[in-house]
Amino acid sequence: MSETETFDVAVIGGGIMGCTTALWLARGGMRCVLVERGGLCMEASGRNAGTLTMMFTRAALVPYAMRGRELWQDAADWLGRDVGFRSTPGLGLALNEADGERMRVETDERRDAGAPIEIIGANRAREIEPAISDRPVLAAHCPIDGYAYSYRIGAAYRRALVADGVALFEGHAVEGIEPVGQGFNIATGAGCVKARRIVLAGGVWLDKMAAWFGLDMPIICRVNQGTITERLPPILRTVIEVFGHLSLKQATNGTALIGTVLHWIDDASRAAEQIDQDRLVDNLTQAVNIAASVIPALAVGRAVRTWTGLEAYTPDNQPVIGPVPGVADAYIIGAMRSGFTAGPFMGRLLADTLLGRAPEMPIFEAAFDPARLLGMEGGEEALAKLAFA
Numbered sequence: 001m002s003e004t005e006t007f008d009v010a011v012i013g014g015g016i017m018g019c020t021t022a023l024w025l026a027r028g029g030m031r032c033v034l035v036e037r038g039g040l041c042m043e044a045s046g047r048n049a050g051t052l053t054m055m056f057t058r059a060a061l062v063p064y065a066m067r068g069r070e071l072w073q074d075a076a077d078w079l080g081r082d083v084g085f086r087s088t089p090g091l092g093l094a095l096n097e098a099d100g101e102r103m104r105v106e107t108d109e110r111r112d113a114g115a116p117i118e119i120i121g122a123n124r125a126r127e128i129e130p131a132i133s134d135r136p137v138l139a140a141h142c143p144i145d146g147y148a149y150s151y152r153i154g155a156a157y158r159r160a161l162v163a164d165g166v167a168l169f170e171g172h173a174v175e176g177i178e179p180v181g182q183g184f185n186i187a188t189g190a191g192c193v194k195a196r197r198i199v200l201a202g203g204v205w206l207d208k209m210a211a212w213f214g215l216d217m218p219i220i221c222r223v224n225q226g227t228i229t230e231r232l233p234p235i236l237r238t239v240i241e242v243f244g245h246l247s248l249k250q251a252t253n254g255t256a257l258i259g260t261v262l263h264w265i266d267d268a269s270r271a272a273e274q275i276d277q278d279r280l281v282d283n284l285t286q287a288v289n290i291a292a293s294v295i296p297a298l299a300v301g302r303a304v305r306t307w308t309g310l311e312a313y314t315p316d317n318q319p320v321i322g323p324v325p326g327v328a329d330a331y332i333i334g335a336m337r338s339g340f341t342a343g344p345f346m347g348r349l350l351a352d353t354l355l356g357r358a359p360e361m362p363i364f365e366a367a368f369d370p371a372r373l374l375g376m377e378g379g380e381e382a383l384a385k386l387a388f389a
Contacts, residue, residue: 007033007167009354010186010195012174012209014038015045016340017333018201019157020347021354026164028355033193034166035186037173041154044203047309048340049226049259050150051249052085054115054142055092055241057338058317059106062113063361068342072148080163081156083148086252090117090145091125092241093136093294099243100138107140117142129238131295136242145239147249150340169193177212179327197329199350204268204312206320206334210370213327217320217373219335220313223262223275225283228255229301242294246287256298260287268310275308311339315376321350321368332370 011022014036022034034040052072057065076082092107094100104119111117118141125139126132161168172188177198186193200209210217231254240248247259262283265274284306292299312335314320319337324330333350336342349363366372 005194006183007031007193007195009033009197009199010035010184010193011199011201012036012177012186013201013203013205013334014040014157014170015043015201015203016041016153016157016343017336017347017350018199019045019161020344021199021201021333021351022166023157023161023164024348024351025354026161026166028351028357030355032166033169033195034161035169035172035174035188035193037171039154039170040158040161040168041150044309044311045340045343046150046154047226047307048150048224048311049247049249049257050084050147050340051145051239051247051259052147052341053090053145053239053241053247053338054110054117055090055140055145056247057110057115057341059109059113060367061319061337061342062110062115064345065338065342066114066144067361068338068345069144069146071344071348072341073146075148075156079156080160081152083152083156084251085146085148087144087146088237088239088249089128090142090239090241091129091132092140092142092243093122093125093132094138094243095135095245095294097137103138103140103243115142116144129236129240131235131297132240133294133296135293147239147251148340149251174209183329197354198331199354200324200330200332201334203334204310206312206332208269210324210332213324213330215325215374217370218315218376219268219320220315221265221268221271222311222313223265223271224309224311225260225262225280225287225306226309227258227260227284227287227303227306229257229298230304231255232298232301235295235297240294242290245290248291248295256291256301258287258291258303262308265310271308271310280306280308313337314373316372319346319368320370320373321346322364322370325371325374
């Protein structure tokens, strides 16, 4: 990389949305550089459970998530490599009447938004997935759920980005960005990167990135926990959400993956000290017990590994996508609910917009506008409002 070279666009952050944006910009003829402090898709994009589902998606985002799922299904065509996509039915299970009522409301909203999802009885759920115990009292069913292997996507993106001429600047954190003339100087520990436009795609670190421009943009960080079992005989043929508790699936190699929410923290940069280790162990114990109570055949399996990942939220639980307020030629993308499912599509929409093309779906929407976050309350007040999520 020449010190005098000026790129058309610099993307800061190498998760799904940053990588996809850079990839489609390059395919549209722009000279791009992607700057990532670690490795591609090594944070939230690669540490999540890989579930592709409408069960977790906010109703307003369902159309985006459905298109994102289709892109993962066709990953071999546009990404150049299969990432283990599997299409399976999805089941949401309520363990009590109160959860069942909330599930009814959310299911109706998602169905009205276009998701092929419906409420079914617990007996019908057991016909679809015979491994389910008698504990659930109500279920939701979606015939087009599924999953992909999140740990595969980093290598797939790297190969595609290099093949399409994107310059990769991995392993170097950005220390600051300075607007200069008709572009930006991006300071890193390994030197300066110059670009005419920038895209901030830093997930839970978007608040720190906004601060480079003097903006107070509250981003809330949720700690999620993943746990995987040893290989087991075939048990599950569906992707399961136990409403309010966990997600559950079994891979083709026999391992079962449990995804749960751990807790919220206020500073992603201090995650190592803010994650409650005692709560992590308690959460693991509770998740394993709930999973075994819903799918009794899992009780014989041993948990062999657990890990955490950090997920970005905004105070109003909507994505942040659009121009950086008051900064010409700078854009933000992130905090997307069901980000693994919808991420590739959101990145492509942003790339199309920056290329001057009409995006397939609206992307610079008022509900997504970064400017709406300025002055919003963060901290405990925002966490209380998001407690349901």
